[in-house]
Amino acid sequence: MPKTTVKRVDDTYLGETFFEEKLKQSVVRAREALLALQHPEGYWCFELEADCTIPAEYILMMHYMDEVDEELQTKIAHYLREHQGNHGGWPLFYGGQFDMSCSVKVYYALKMAGDSVNAPHMVKAREAILAHGGAVRSNVFTRMTLALLPRWFLFHINKVSYWSRTVMIPLSILCSLKPKAKNPNQVHIHELFTNPPEEEKNYFPIRSRLNYLFLQLDKLGRFLEPFIPKGIRRQAVERAEEWFVERLNGTDGLGAIFPAMVNAHEALACLDYPPEHPYRVSTKQALKNLLVVNGDSAYCQPCVSPIWDTGLACLALQEEGSNGVTEEILRALDWLKNRQLLDESGDWRQNNPDLKGGGWAFQFSNSYYPDLDDTAAVALALHQTQQERYQESVQRAANWICGMQSKNGGYAAFDSDNSYYYLNEIPFADHGALLDPPTSDVSARCATLLSQLGYQGPELTRCLDFLLKEQEENGSWFGRWGTNNIYGTWSVLT
Known part of the structure; x- marks a missing residue:
């Protein structure tokens, strides 16, 4: 049977033929738009926006290293303020619920950038964080003991994901050597804790019996830490350094993901590589390559795609x-x-x-x-x-x-x-x-x-x-x- 159309009073057509034609036109426009975005070398690469955690971490990194780019910091801070949720905090996706870890990092980054704790958006964020239990409820990525264990051991580094190991290995060096952050303005966030952070005993809520066992082992490890011979610690640091330096990946960065790049950048400084060393130069450039600047706003991508x-x-x-x-x-x-x-x-x-x-x-x-x-x-x-x-x-x-x-x-x-x-x-x-x-x-x-x-x-x-x-x-x-x-x-x- 022939395709039919239905004519309306205003002389527009709403039948099958009309919609098929509109669909074809839309597809053609989409194809032309896509081809216009192709790079001369042949590839496409679009912006990869994540949540506000990574832009916040970029500001924190600049202060940790005392390498603050004031203009860039102003633009990232503007981006972070724009993305504050109605609940006062920051979500992990557009329109999402309050996320503690993201909100704590963004609050800290904005305070680092010079925002007053009495500014309305900071008051709103602080109240939301405290209402959800305070900064003690944010997640952690610390206490690394995996780099030196044999492959058959329950906790060997090869038993975790690639992104975890590229983050954890340089982080283990930072945790072992415990360098002091430059933090030139000596900014803190004690106001986000319901108890003084140095007195907090419940950073890790018990989730299961096995989790309880791991918590006890963690306490034992911290008790024994001062007794670890310096030679063993030095060997552990050297092996961790060898592992991540082999994978630095030039100006594309360790693991080609932001969290690993940041830890590598900070670990190299901790290991006394001078700022002009090729590793330091390429790692810093890898981080800059992830920035997206749009006028008076800027954010950092987790990676490129x-x-x-x-x-x-x-x-x-x-x-x-x-x-x-x-x-x-x-x-x-x-x-x-x-x-x-x-x-x-x-x-x-x-x-x-x-x-x-x-x-x-x-x-x-x-x-x-x-x-x-x-x-x-x-x-x-x-x-x-x-x-x-x-x-x-x-x-x-x-x-x-x-x-x-x-x-x-x-x-x-x-x-x-x-x-x-x-x-x-x-x-x-x-x-x-x-x-x-x-x-x-x-x-x-x-x-x-x-x-x-x-x-x-x-x-x-x-x-x-x-x-x-x-x-x-x-x-x-x-x-x-x-x-x-x-x-x-x-x-x-x-």
């Missing part, structure tokens, strides 16, 4: 498909192909020493830490061109993905079998991101690639079985790397 952005842009252009495999798509895919990590060193090799590389990282350069999510997306975009020049790259990616499968059939982001859940009971694991276990969203992306390649091996079957087991009672799937259940369900269904 060119591989991911370029992979998704190519997939979107391929799905739109009006012009086939265009020069713009090929330029982007060539750029991606040249960034595949094949023979480079990587932490993932600890559990898979005989597996050949084939992954992509999230950032411009992060060779130690390719991830399966980016790898599956990029390989799919390469495969869909059906061009011979990409087939070897696609096959290397597929082989790497198969080799990185966890024992339960699922796929994690950066490691395999990183599911040591007992570590979540350690006191400093209250931030909830210590591990990198298999997730539905990453597993679904890997299954999509393998199925599109016509793969018939057991890895695909085991992955699909994992996804079926992960479906929640309400029918959804939880996704870790997007808007949780919406993202997870979309990933699995597509």
